[in-house]
Amino acid sequence: MKFEAIKKETVMLMPQKEPALQRTPSEIRIDPLTGRTARICHFMKLAWEKPDFETLVAGTDAWCPFCGEKVHQLTPCFPEDLIAEGRMQKGDMVIFPNMAPYDSIGAVAIFGARHYIPMTEFTPSHMASAFGFTLDFFRRVAASGHPESVYHIVNWNYMPPAGSSLIHPHLQVFSSSSAPYLMQLELDASRRYFEQNQSTFWDDLVAAEKAGGERYLKQIGRTHWMTAYAPMGVAGDVLAVVEDARCTLDLTEPDLIDLATGLSCVMAEYDKMGIYSFNMNFFTGTAADGHFRFHLLFSPRTFFSQALGTPDVGALRNLFNETVCMAYPEEINTMLKAAF
Template identity: 65%
Template sequence: MEFIATRKETQILNPAKDLALRSIPSEIRVDPLTGRTARICHFMKLQWQKPDFDQLVAGTEKTCPFCPDKVLKITPLFPREILPEGRLIDEDRILFPNIAPYDTLGAVATMGDRHYIPMTEISVERIVRSFNLAFDFFRRVEAVDHPEAVYHLINWNYMPPAGSSLIHPHLQVFSTASAPNLMRQELDAAKGYLEANQSNYWEDLVAHEKADRERYLGAIGRTHWMSAYAPMGVAGDVLAVVSGARSTLELTDQDLRDLADGLTRLMAGYDRMGIYSFNMNFFTGAKDDAAARFHLLFSPRTFFNQALGATDVGALRNLFNETICMAFPEEIKTMLEPDFDLL
C-alpha cells in the first residue's frame, strides 16, 4: 500500500508586497486503492460564514412534499409485488418510491416530520431510526429475490449546497445491481489487491492509519474513522470503515448506532468551521465479497464564493473528475479531533 504525493510549487511576483517573490505550494495525491488523483491547493482558512437560516428556510414548508400535512397525500406507492403496503412507515418516518429514481428500486426516506433540523440538532436516535427504515426496505427486496437486490445504498444530501432540492431532512435509498462508478472502481481494485497481497485492502488501510495516526480519528465499536488521504471535498472527507462487514446487510444494530454516533461528531466538528451542508454515501460489496468492506464517506459541502453562491464543484471536478481540497487532510483531522477525543 503506497501513499503517493507529488509536491509542487508556483512562484509569482506579488504586487501587494512590492513584487516580492511568493511561493505557493500544492500537492497531487494518489488514492492508494484506485489511483484516483486529488489536488491539495487553494489553501485558505477553513472557516465560512453561515447564512441567515430563518431567511433561507422561510416559507419552504408550504410546498414541501415531505411535511406531515402532505406526505401521505402526494407521495407515490410501490407496486404490491415489491411492497404490499405501498409505503413503509415508522411513526413520523416514511419511505416511499422516489418519483425521480436513480435506478429500478429507488426510494426516499424522510427523517421525521420536522421540516428543518439544524445539523447539530440531528440526533443519533433520529439517524438510527431512519437507517433502520431503509434497512427494512433492503430486507424486503431481498426477500422477494429482486434481481436488483445486490448493492444496498443510502445517500444523504443535507441542505442545498449538497444538492438537496428540499430543506426537509431525507435519505436517498436504493438497491441496484449496477455499482456506481467510484464504488465499482473500488470493488475491482480491492479484488486485485486481495489477489496480489493475500490480504484485505480495507483491513490493511485501517491498520496503517491506526498505527500512523496522521489521519486516524478513532474507533467507535468496530467502525474506524479517519480523514481521507485523497479527499473528494474542498474541506476534506472522513472515511468510516466497518471492520469485518462486507456488505450493507451485514451491519448490526450496534454498527448502525456507532455510524450514527460518528456522523453526529462530524457534524459538530464541521459546524464549528461554518459548514452546514454535506453529502454522505454508503459504499458496499455484494454478499460474500471477501475483498470488500462496508464503508461510508462523509463529505462537507460549501461554496468557493459564498456571497455569489459559487458551487464548490467547478470544471476541474465536473469534467475532469479531479478533486480539490483546500487544506491538508492531516490538518483537517486535527480540527476534528476534539469531537473524537474520548475514543
C-alpha cells in the same frame, strides 16, 4: 500501503507585498486503492459564514411534499409485490418511491415530520433509527427476490449546497445490480489488491492509518474513523470503515449507533467551521465480496464564493473528475479530533 503524492510549487511575484517573491506549495495525491488523483491546493482558512437559516427556510414547508399529510397524499406507492402496504412507515418516518429514481428500485426515506433540522441537532439515536429503517426496506427488497437486490445504497444530500432541492431532511435509498462508478472502481481494485497481497485493502488501510496517526480519528465499536488521504471535498472527507462488514446488510444495530455517533461528532466540528451542508454515501459490496469492507464517506459541501453563490464543483471536478481540497487532510484531522 503506499500514500503517494506529487509535490508541486508555484513561484510568483506579488508587487504589493514584501518580500515580493512568493512560493505556494500544492500536492497531487494518489488514492492508494484506485489511483484516483486529488489536488491539495487553493489553501485558505477553513471558515465560512452561515446563512440566515430563518430566511432560507421560511415558507418552504408550505409547498414541501414531505410535510404533514402531504407525504401520504402526494408521494407515490410501491407495487404490491414489492411493498404490500404501498409505503413503509415507522413512527413519523416514511419510505416511498422516488419520483425521480436513479434505478429500478429507488426510494426516499424522510427522517420524520420535522421540516427543518439543523445539522447539529441530528442525534445519534435519530440517525441510527433512520438508517435502521432503510435496512428494513432493503431486507424487504431482498426477500422479494427482485433481481436488483444486489447493492443496497444510501445517499444523503443535506441542504441545497449539497444538491438537495428540499429542506426537509431525507435519504435517497436504492437497490441496484449496477454499482455506481466510483464504487465499482473500488470493488474491482479491492479484488485485485486481495489477489496480489492475500489481504484485504480496507483492513490494511485501517492498520496503516491507525499506526501512522496523522489521519486516524478514533475507533467506535468496530467502526474506524479517519480523514481521507485523497479527499473529494474542498474541506476534506471523513471515512468510516466497518470491520468484517462486507455489505450494507451485514450492519448490526450497534454498528448503526456507532456510525451515527461518529457522524454527530463530524457534524459538530464542521459546524464550527461554518459548514452546514454535506453529502454522505454508503459504499457496499455484496455478501460474497470477502475482499471488500462496507464504508461510509462524509463530504462537507460549501461554496467557493458565498457572496456569489459559486458552487464548490468547477471544471476540474465536473469534467476531469479531479478533486480539489483547500487544506491538508492532516490539518483537517487535527480540527476534527476535538469532537472525538
